[in-house]
Amino acid sequence: MMERADSGATSTVKAAAPQWARRRTGRWEGDARGRPAWTRVLAALAVLTAGLLAFHRAVPNSVGRLGSLLEAFLPWLGLVVVVLLGLTMLRRSATALVALLLPVAAWTYLFGALLLPGAEPGAHDLVVVQHNVSDENTDPAGTARALADAEPDLIALEELVSPALPVYEKTLAPDYPYHTVQGTVALWSKHPLTDARLLNIKPQGIAEDWSRGLRTVVHTPHGEIAAYVAHLPSVRVRASGLASSWRDESADLLGKAVAAEKLRTVILLGDLNSTVDDRGLAPLTSRMNVAERGFAFSFPAAFPLARIDQVMARSATVDHIRTLPATGSDHLPVAARITLG
16 A cells, blocks of 8 residues: 555656646746747847847838838837837747847947936037927917927927917017028027028929028027028828938938038027938938937827927037927927037
């Protein structure tokens, strides 16, 4: 009887041991129930995501401008990494976890610095505000007050329509005695403005009246600055891809104007209908500095997905950019601090 009991216990232990062992060995690398396949899939997706982040310029634009479409939402690939991390922990795959280090490193290299706090304000700083106020804005007075509350030196506006112009002029006049309006773009300033003129950035394919650019000189306490305000053509996402040819042509014209500018310091404010990662803005981003800190997603205001409202500078640093509270526009205003010299 004793031998049968011992034999039964031994059999129970022997039967249980393989199941326990399978749980231990399958904890990270999987088992015969399909986990190795999941490991390979997750690792492959991690490597693909890292490749898209690190080599997004290699994605061709020849078909549907897929490269620009990817770059418009490039920071959001970080969410893909988060999802893959969750699946990796669920499947308990060490191989996939190691592979995830690649997209994490790529995303951190591209965007990690934007999460850091900006430098302390300095004596040679300017604060600027950029806002597409929307031609359907029903509260221009409230919008003007909201922008002035940020106490910037310069306020750039786009989609400024004639019926709303007197309201902005009256509301901003006490603190911003200088302004220029060219077509549907404008600049208000605490400092004197001279040499204001219309800037032609109209693509050839647009036949109707279209005035969306200006150039002026701002006489700041720290010297003269050439200020540009621009509203580039809109883009459309269609079944065939991204329709951005007019935007790209206008960006090229604007880039050539900046390159020809004789004043050393240049500030560009505008609704550029693109992110700074989009190669469509290369004529500008190759010549000007972009924000070093802050994401400031500005569009659409109800659920911001991208920052298409930009502040760039030449011979100056855009230290930090942030969004301001929503106005009556479908864009959020952005405010940036610029260090001169």
